[in-house]
Amino acid sequence: MKETWYDELQPWIIPSILLIGWQVIASSGVVSETLFPSPLSVIVSAWELTISGELFNHIMASLGRAGLGMIIGGAIGFIFGILNGLSNKAYRYTDTTIQMIRNVPHLALLPLVIVWFGIGESSKVFLVVLGVLFPIYVNTFHGIRNVNPGLVEMGKMYKLKGWKLFKNILLPGALPSIFVGIRYALGVMWLTLIIAETIPTQVGIGYLATNAREFMQTDIIILSIIIYALLGKLADLTARFGEKRLLKWNESYR
Amino acid sequence: MYFKINEVDKLASEVITENDDVKQLSPHAVQIDLLHASKSFGKNKVLKEIQLSIEKGQFIAVIGKSGSGKSTLLRIIAGLDKLSEGELLYNHSPLDESTVNITMMYQDSRLLPWKKVIDNVSLGLEGKEAEKAERVLEAVGLIDFKDEWPSTLSGGQQQRVALARALIHEPSLLLLDEPLSALDAFTRLEMQNLIETIWSNLGFTTLLVTHDVREAVRLADRIILIEDGNIGLDITIANPRPRQLSDPKLALLEEEILQRIMNGEMKSVSEKSVSL
Numbered sequence: 148m149k150e151t152w153y154d155e156l157q158p159w160i161i162p163s164i165l166l167i168g169w170q171v172i173a174s175s176g177v178v179s180e181t182l183f184p185s186p187l188s189v190i191v192s193a194w195e196l197t198i199s200g201e202l203f204n205h206i207m208a209s210l211g212r213a214g215l216g217m218i219i220g221g222a223i224g225f226i227f228g229i230l231n232g233l234s235n236k237a238y239r240y241t242d243t244t245i246q247m248i249r250n251v252p253h254l255a256l257l258p259l260v261i262v263w264f265g266i267g268e269s270s271k272v273f274l275v276v277l278g279v280l281f282p283i284y285v286n287t288f289h290g291i292r293n294v295n296p297g298l299v300e301m302g303k304m305y306k307l308k309g310w311k312l313f314k315n316i317l318l319p320g321a322l323p324s325i326f327v328g329i330r331y332a333l334g335v336m337w338l339t340l341i342i343a344e345t346i347p348t349q350v351g352i353g354y355l356a357t358n359a360r361e362f363m364q365t366d367i368i369i370l371s372i373i374i375y376a377l378l379g380k381l382a383d384l385t386a387r388f389g390e391k392r393l394l395k396w397n398e399s400y401r
Numbered sequence: 402m403y404f405k406i407n408e409v410d411k412l413a414s415e416v417i418t419e420n421d422d423v424k425q426l427s428p429h430a431v432q433i434d435l436l437h438a439s440k441s442f443g444k445n446k447v448l449k450e451i452q453l454s455i456e457k458g459q460f461i462a463v464i465g466k467s468g469s470g471k472s473t474l475l476r477i478i479a480g481l482d483k484l485s486e487g488e489l490l491y492n493h494s495p496l497d498e499s500t501v502n503i504t505m506m507y508q509d510s511r512l513l514p515w516k517k518v519i520d521n522v523s524l525g526l527e528g529k530e531a532e533k534a535e536r537v538l539e540a541v542g543l544i545d546f547k548d549e550w551p552s553t554l555s556g557g558q559q560q561r562v563a564l565a566r567a568l569i570h571e572p573s574l575l576l577l578d579e580p581l582s583a584l585d586a587f588t589r590l591e592m593q594n595l596i597e598t599i600w601s602n603l604g605f606t607t608l609l610v611t612h613d614v615r616e617a618v619r620l621a622d623r624i625i626l627i628e629d630g631n632i633g634l635d636i637t638i639a640n641p642r643p644r645q646l647s648d649p650k651l652a653l654l655e656e657e658i659l660q661r662i663m664n665g666e667m668k669s670v671s672e673k674s675v676s677l
Contacts, residue, residue, distance in 0.1 A: 300481065301511040304504065305525045305570070315524065319515040396515040396550050 184366035189373070192366045196355075206374065208350040212268065213340050213378075216275025221332065224280040225325070228287025232321070233313075245284060253277040254342050261346060271343040278339035279332035286328025290321030323397060326390045333382040341375060352378075427604040430457040431491050431501050431573040433478060438487035440473055447473045449630040450487070460600055460607045462621035464614060466662065471627040472578065475610045479505055479576050491574075504567035506580035510559035512551040512566075519547040522565045530569075537565040541595065557588035561595070568599065575600070577609040581616065593620055597642060614662070618655045619644055626662065634661060 166186055172178060173185030180188070196202035227245060231238040253274060264270035294317055302316045344353020352371050359367035394400040433455040440448040447470045455461050465471040476482040477489060480496055480503060491501045512521045522538055523531035538544045541561040551559055560580055567575055577596070581589045597620055600607050611617055617624050618638065626634035636658075644651060 297507065297509065297511050298513060301505075301507070302524075304479065304481070305566070306498070307525050311525065315516075316513065319513070322515075394515075396552070398552055 181363060181365060184369060188366045189369050192364070193370050196367075196370070202355075202374075205350055205352050205355050206378070208354075209340060209344065209352045210378070212271050212343070212351065213275060213336050213382075216272045216339070217279050217332065217336050219272070220276035220279035221283050221329070223276070224283030224328070224332075225287050228284045228325075228328075229291060232288045232291025233317070242288075245281075249281040249285075254339065257342065257346070266346050266348070270346055271340070271348070274343040275336055275339045278335040282331040282335060283325070283328040286324045286331070287321060290324030290328075291317055293324065294320035323394055323400075326386065326394065329389075330383060330386045333386055334379070337375060337379045337382070426458040427571075427573070429500075429502060429571060429573040430604055430606050432457045432493070433574070433606065433608075434488075434490040434493070435478075436488040436490070438477070438489060439485050440470075440477060440482065441485045447630055448477070448484075451630075451632060453625065453632065455606060455608065458604045458606055460609070460620060460622045462609045462611060462617035462624045463627060464611055464617050464624060464658070464662070465627035465633075466612070469627045470630045471610050474627060475576055475578055475608065478574075478608060479503055501573045502570050503574045503576060504570050504572040505576040505578065506560070506563050506567055508579045508582055510551070510556075510563040512559055512562055514551055516551075517547070518543065518549050518551060518554070518562050521551060521562055522569055524566060526569065533569050534565075537569045538562075540568070540599065541565045555588075557584050557592060560584065560592060564592075564596065564599075568603070571603075572605045574606045574608065577607065577611075579611055582611070582613065589616075594643065596620070601642065614655050614658050615646065618651050618658070619646060624658065626658070628662075634658070 169183075170186050173180065173183055174187075193202070196205075227241060231242055256277070257274070260270045260273055264273055298316050298320065299312070302312050307315055341353060344351045345357060347357075348354045352374050356368050356371035359365070359371070390400055433453075435451050435453040438448060438451040438453070439446065451474070463471045463474060473482065477484055489496075491497070512518075513524065516524070519534050519538065523534040526534075535544060535547065538547055541564055543558060543561050543565065546554060546558065546562075551562065554562065563580070581592050584592060593616060596607075609617070609620060621638060623637045624634070625632055628634075636654075638651075638654070640648070640651065646652070
């Protein structure tokens with residue numbers, strides 16, 4: 148079925164109504180502009196921060212922390228997931244330990260992390276690492292373990308061993324599950340970053356929000372929240388794009 | 402135990418007629434010998450002292466009810482399981498993967514869904530070897546589908562790709578584990594013809610496990626019935642190929658074998674009801 152312009156418009160109708168309603172209520176003066184800034188004032192402050200280049204710096208700082216944490220945590224989770232998925236011995240040695248650490252809510256470690264790493268960059272990145280590690284570990288592990296054993300047997304029949312077996316059968320078989328892990332981890336990544344950026348800092352979206360609170364700039368607080376939401380959406384879209392490309396053999400991703 | 406075997410044997414020898422075609426024999430074709438071969442899973446003895454010799458280039462069908470041990474026999478010959486006792490010889494010696502090439506077709510095609518058809522066929526091969534994939538796909542009539550995902554193919558087409566994948570390795574031994582049982586009747590007939598033609602041209606040794614007696618009678622040089630871990634029946638069919646299923650002698654043979662299998666079952670059922 149071909150989508151008409153009206154079909155594409157449908158999802159945006161309710162958000163638009165809400166936004167217009169909000170603007171009307173704010174400008175009518177029924178509620179205090181300081182507590183509930185109008186959409187327009189949010190847009191204006193967004194514009195000002197963009198012009199000054201400040202917003203870009205903050206976004207890049209946050210993206211950098213999120214990205215670095217994701218790469219380090221993702222790599223650790225991926226490596227242990229693969230290792231424990233393939234080797235029962237590695238699984239018996241490490242899985243219980245990993246599961247014990249996983250059950251500690253990583254955000255509860257915040258005070259301890261500040262004591263260990265100070266209030267610099269490393270404490271924020273560390274929290275993100277801790278947050279994204281486990282979803283990727285668990286899903287990679289299950290992905291490898293749940294590869295159709297019939298396919299593995301077939302591969303062995305055709306003399307695939309070691310790296311070839313991994314590259315041709317195990318990894319592609321685990322990939323859908325790994326992507327579930329990545330998308331889940333991306334959610335955790337932003338959540339962790341928001342909390343981590345309440346640790347005093349000079350730059351980042353979290354700084355923007357905390358700083359605005361000091362001066363009761365509610366429009367900037369709301370702007371920060373919207374940016375977090377947009378970045379989260381962007382990360383999810385990127386993951387989906389990767390999924391579509393790498394899993395196009397799978398009907399459910401076509 | 403061997404009741405009625407004489408009748409079946411007699412019938413089989415009637416079916417045997419002069420066959421003038423000299424069948425091509427693959428230079429790689431392998432002879433297989435099982436000597437006092439037993440396999441147990443725990444206390445459960447699945448194969449009991451099997452003695453079986455399969456000649457080079459022979460098309461042998463193994464039939465039997467579920468749980469009779471026929472699949473275990475196939476897995477052992479495939480090298481996927483090890484014998485508990487006895488010996489398994491390929492060309493009079495233990496398995497040497499450099500000279501004996503075993504490939505297999507399963508009940509499900511076991512194609513890798515993340516590889517295009519042609520890459521499924523050339524799985525594990527590189528360079529010159531992999532280039533043969535197109536020719537093999539042509540042989541099974543699927544060259545037009547070489548760049549498709551396996552999931553877009555019908556069940557019969559998927560099994561053809563699996564057959565191509567088995568053939569590209571120039572097998573000494575092709576193992577067929579009920580590869581046609583999930584196909585519809587027409588596709589099954591088509592596939593039987595295809596397998597027979599390719600086997601006649603290439604002359605590798607073939608072992609087909611099936612519960613379809615008609616399929617066995619239609620394709621095999623020799624039929625082995627596995628019952629309770631023993632060889633209950635071993636008959637040779639030398640009818641000329643391609644065989645017509647309408648051939649009354651073949652139909653009779655099929656009927657006899659079926660009777661033979663089912664009688665065993667009815668007997669055990671009635672024994673049980675008596676003991677109740």
